[in-house]
Amino acid sequence: MLSETSVFPSDEMNEIIDVLDRAVKWLVLSHEKPDGDTTGCAAAVARLGIRLSKEVTLGGPDPCHEQYEFLLDGMNFRILREIPAGFIGGDSAIICLDTSTADRAVHGVIEASSSCPVINIDHHPDNERFGTVNWIDATASATGEMITEMLSSSPWGVDKQEAEALYVAIVTDNGDFRFPSATVRSHECAISLMESGAVPSRLAAILEASLSSEVLRLWGRALSRTELFAGGRAAVYWLGLDDFEANGVTRGDTNGLVNFLLKIKGVRLAALCSETDDGVRVNLRTRPPFSARDVAVVFGGGGHELASGCTIKAPMSEALALLRLEMERNAARHPAD
Numbered sequence: 001m002l003s004e005t006s007v008f009p010s011d012e013m014n015e016i017i018d019v020l021d022r023a024v025k026w027l028v029l030s031h032e033k034p035d036g037d038t039t040g041c042a043a044a045v046a047r048l049g050i051r052l053s054k055e056v057t058l059g060g061p062d063p064c065h066e067q068y069e070f071l072l073d074g075m076n077f078r079i080l081r082e083i084p085a086g087f088i089g090g091d092s093a094i095i096c097l098d099t100s101t102a103d104r105a106v107h108g109v110i111e112a113s114s115s116c117p118v119i120n121i122d123h124h125p126d127n128e129r130f131g132t133v134n135w136i137d138a139t140a141s142a143t144g145e146m147i148t149e150m151l152s153s154s155p156w157g158v159d160k161q162e163a164e165a166l167y168v169a170i171v172t173d174n175g176d177f178r179f180p181s182a183t184v185r186s187h188e189c190a191i192s193l194m195e196s197g198a199v200p201s202r203l204a205a206i207l208e209a210s211l212s213s214e215v216l217r218l219w220g221r222a223l224s225r226t227e228l229f230a231g232g233r234a235a236v237y238w239l240g241l242d243d244f245e246a247n248g249v250t251r252g253d254t255n256g257l258v259n260f261l262l263k264i265k266g267v268r269l270a271a272l273c274s275e276t277d278d279g280v281r282v283n284l285r286t287r288p289p290f291s292a293r294d295v296a297v298v299f300g301g302g303g304h305e306l307a308s309g310c311t312i313k314a315p316m317s318e319a320l321a322l323l324r325l326e327m328e329r330n331a332a333r334h335p336a337d
Helices: 011-022 036-051 066-071 143-153 160-173 184-195 200-208 213-223 241-247 257-263 292-298 316-332
Strands: 025-029 055-060 077-079 092-097 118-122 133-136 227-229 234-239 269-276 279-286 307-312
Touching (some): 025 036, 036 055, 036 066, 036 092, 036 143, 036 160, 066 160, 118 143, 143 160, 143 184, 160 200, 213 257, 227 316, 234 257, 234 316, 257 269, 257 279, 269 292, 269 316, 279 316, 292 307, 307 316
Parallel strands (some): 025 055, 025 092, 055 077, 118 133, 234 269
Antiparallel strands (some): 279 307
């Protein structure tokens, strides 16, 4: 169980518990290009709804990544291009998890808020607050922490499968408690989930043995293109559309790849560039005092201080040049160690 001092039920949390209790139908949504946090939270909330005999639909704009499919375990995940008509009504609730902007959610979520509650639960500090109920907590290392606390504060509690999904949500977003975002609160949530049945060694074994040979070859292509600059404090590598096509994988298979650049001695600012049909998606990771968000916002993106993203609407060569320039500027604002 969480300690009495670790959970502070907010007005938003209590309102969400009340809305979910009254709603007959739940539409549980992950964000585009789903990672472990949004998938784990969605799986846990969907299972809770099933346990409470709600009519549950689970889905998102993109398919669940195969690394996290084990969390679904028999649940149907729907690819949704827009909010289903059946969920626009007073007996429904739409739950968006770990989704900072409406653009990352299923199309029509803002319009749906005029006729049914849209619950927006997220830990990104730049969340657009597009819901009718917005519970945003930037002090949480993962949205999974917030869902753990909500369930622990409710009459429902947490069952074993929900605990496993939430544990995955937390550890994948805070780097197995290695990132500065991990706090005492993070560990207390993990302990609570272990007490509810999550087994860290089992979950780690599943997550660590989930990469295919095709994905490893893709990662090898990126690693072979590693470029260091800004006095060795910045690093970037990239993948083109042909790299994904040649290996039969998707951009979702780059989850975690950018973190490898921070393993290079001296690197504080890292970027992975992935070509898309309409530009270049950039994943940024930093170590203090560098800010990933400061770089991302220049290109219309955002996120956390140490983990952010953006899209540069340009060909790869131009996008890399623009990104290097901004990373150089960022590095110049921080004296060398």
